[in-house]
Amino acid sequence: MREHLKSCAQAVLDGESEIAEELARLTLEKKMDLLEVIENGFVAGIREVGKLWEEGILFLPELVMGAEAMKAAMELLQPALETEGSDREKVGHVVIGTIEGDIHDIGKTLVATMLSANGFKITDLGADVPAVRFVDEAEKNDADCIAISALLTTTMPGQKKVIEELDKRSMRSRVKVMVGGAPCDEKWAAEIGADGYAGDAVAAVSLARSLTGRG
Amino acid sequence: MSMDFREYIKGRKVLFDGGMGSMLIAAGMGEKEIPEQWNSLYPGRLVDIHSAYFEAGAEVVQTNSFGGSGLKLSASEAGRTLDPSEVNETAVRLVREALARFSPDAEAGSGEPDSSLDGGLRRFVAGDIGPSGEFFPPMGTLSAEKAKETFLVQAAALDRGGVDLFLIETMYDIREAVEALRAVREISGKPVIVELTFDRKPRGFFTLMGDTPEKAAEILSSEGADVIGANCTIQSDVAAELAGEFKKVTDLPILIQPNAGKPELSGGRAVYRQTPEEFAVDMERVLDAGADAVGGCCGTTPEFIRALRLKMDSKG
Numbered sequence: 228m229r230e231h232l233k234s235c236a237q238a239v240l241d242g243e244s245e246i247a248e249e250l251a252r253l254t255l256e257k258k259m260d261l262l263e264v265i266e267n268g269f270v271a272g273i274r275e276v277g278k279l280w281e282e283g284i285l286f287l288p289e290l291v292m293g294a295e296a297m298k299a300a301m302e303l304l305q306p307a308l309e310t311e312g313s314d315r316e317k318v319g320h321v322v323i324g325t326i327e328g329d330i331h332d333i334g335k336t337l338v339a340t341m342l343s344a345n346g347f348k349i350t351d352l353g354a355d356v357p358a359v360r361f362v363d364e365a366e367k368n369d370a371d372c373i374a375i376s377a378l379l380t381t382t383m384p385g386q387k388k389v390i391e392e393l394d395k396r397s398m399r400s401r402v403k404v405m406v407g408g409a410p411c412d413e414k415w416a417a418e419i420g421a422d423g424y425a426g427d428a429v430a431a432v433s434l435a436r437s438l439t440g441r442g
Numbered sequence: 443m444s445m446d447f448r449e450y451i452k453g454r455k456v457l458f459d460g461g462m463g464s465m466l467i468a469a470g471m472g473e474k475e476i477p478e479q480w481n482s483l484y485p486g487r488l489v490d491i492h493s494a495y496f497e498a499g500a501e502v503v504q505t506n507s508f509g510g511s512g513l514k515l516s517a518s519e520a521g522r523t524l525d526p527s528e529v530n531e532t533a534v535r536l537v538r539e540a541l542a543r544f545s546p547d548a549e550a551g552s553g554e555p556d557s558s559l560d561g562g563l564r565r566f567v568a569g570d571i572g573p574s575g576e577f578f579p580p581m582g583t584l585s586a587e588k589a590k591e592t593f594l595v596q597a598a599a600l601d602r603g604g605v606d607l608f609l610i611e612t613m614y615d616i617r618e619a620v621e622a623l624r625a626v627r628e629i630s631g632k633p634v635i636v637e638l639t640f641d642r643k644p645r646g647f648f649t650l651m652g653d654t655p656e657k658a659a660e661i662l663s664s665e666g667a668d669v670i671g672a673n674c675t676i677q678s679d680v681a682a683e684l685a686g687e688f689k690k691v692t693d694l695p696i697l698i699q700p701n702a703g704k705p706e707l708s709g710g711r712a713v714y715r716q717t718p719e720e721f722a723v724d725m726e727r728v729l730d731a732g733a734d735a736v737g738g739c740c741g742t743t744p745e746f747i748r749a750l751r752l753k754m755d756s757k758g
Contacts, residue, residue, distance in 0.1 A: 242580070283643030286652030291580045328473035330518050333577070355519075381473050 231259065232268040235300070239272025242292025244299040251300040261308050265301070265346075273297045273344050277429035290428070291337070297344035319441035322365045323374040324352030325408075326385035331378035334408060334428075338374060341428040342435055358388035365393075365402050371439040374431065377408040386411075387419040403438040407431060447502075447566055447607045447633040448668050451695045455729055455754060458502045458568075458699060458737025459495035460747050464714075466491075476520045478510050481532040485539075492540035498744040499751030500737070501563055503540065504609055505533035505600065508572035513592040517575050526592075527599040530569070534603025537567045568609040568635070569600030571622050578617050589618050593625035607633040611699075612674045612739075614639055614650040616661055623665050635669040635697055636662050640684060642676060647684050655684070659692040671697035674739045677704060678716070678724035682731040689732030698733045700724075702741030714741040718749035726753050
């Protein structure tokens with residue numbers, strides 16, 4: 228088992244989707260403990276990828292490939308986990324998008340990929356998303372968290388509009404709000420009453436975990 | 443009398459212009475508009491901004507065509523209504539109009555001598571080419587062919603407009619920079635500058651893809667770039683260190699264009715706290731560290747370029 232866990236983590240670290248998939252299949256065939264393999268195998272791998280990325284040792288291509296390998300494995304394991312009726316904590320659901328008037332979606336997509344690789348359920352609304360739509364989708368999906376990206380100083384105020392809309396519908400207490408994008412920072416998050424700011428995709432995962440207590 | 447930029451930059455330090463985006467926002471550009479749209483909407487305002495940079499003492503002024511590749515334009519609602527060739531040709535015309543205010547007899551394709559500049563300084567129009575906005579695998583689906591195709595259209599239009607040189611900038615992926623460079627080389631023998639964008643990591647300077655200045659220098663010089671360097675992402679305070687890294691790995695002339703100090707938010711608006719003088723002091727160190735040419739990127743204005751001109755002139 229220990230060897231298997233190490234291989235799973237390594238497959239993610241190497242960004243080897245096919246190997247990760249094969250290992251996931253083997254996990255199912257041999258009826259190994261799914262939670263154990265996910266947590267101490269694949270998730271351990273993606274956490275290491277995130278750590279090395281933050282340290283400037285891995286870069287964007289490795290981060291994306293690691294996340295892809297993680298996703299490939301989870302696509303096989305997730306359905307089994309569900310039929311097994313596993314008691315793995317309910318995963319957090321994050322509604323994510325780039326705010327209206329802003330078409331930058333590279334950073335947002337990266338955050339969505341990393342959140343998804345770390346077990347969050349994601350509703351990605353894309354770019355140029357009106358404030359009202361963030362809240363509509365959060366309501367519809369009973370989401371735990373809204374993540375709003377803004378890459379322009381001119382579109383940042385839109386992040387505040389989402390929070391105002393949540394207030395208006397009395398949803399603010401049950402939906403956390405995180406913001407990101409080049410011009411944002413902690414100060415800005417505090418100023419508009421968001422629950423937190425994340426400077427990159429790895430920080431976004433930690434933030435989403437601490438805000439929702441899930442993932 | 444015309445002069446090739448390659449000759450011009452030999453044995454002298456050259457000053458480029460500064461930021462465009464923040465100038466356009468200050469001039470009233472709206473949320474849904476894109477900079478390239480303004481070339482046809484408000485040509486007069488563009489000519490004024492270019493003129494302000496020439497007037498501040500910039501020898502090279504860049505066309506407002508950073509996002510002017512077909513791929514980049516097609517990513518926005520506003521951009522989809524624009525014709526890439528027209529955007530780029532117009533962008534050149536607007537800088538040439540600004541240039542004509544200073545050098546009335548200016549001809550396309552020449553560094554124009556200018557009686558208002560001392561010490562034999564000349565003025566050049568650089569055709570600006572920015573990233574396509576798409577990513578190569580594994581991040582995206584961009585291919586070398588698709589990248590080259592879009593840059594060929596842009597480069598040809600800039601060339602027809604009459605640029606003196608090409609400036610490929612803010613490239614985060616060497617592969618894309620190479621395709622832009624090849625596209626330019628295919629249609630023109632004019633000088634080409636390639637700037638990548640680097641961030642400072644614990645282990646040194648790297649592009650988003652993890653490439654070093656050394657690797658960039660090796661590939662770009664073998665692909666025939668005339669000048670190489672870096673712009674955006676970093677601020678002026680660490681630019682000297684990056685210039686030093688380039689100096690160690692290349693014999694080509696080096697251009698460095700950092701951002702003004704990090705913007706701070708004030709009432710929901712970005713405010714650059716760094717003064718033009720502080721920027722100029724940092725940039726003098728960049729020149730001392732081995733850069734052959736300097737200018738500014740995001741947040742820098744004609745005032746920053748003027749302060750730098752004064753520093754460079756007083757040094758002689």
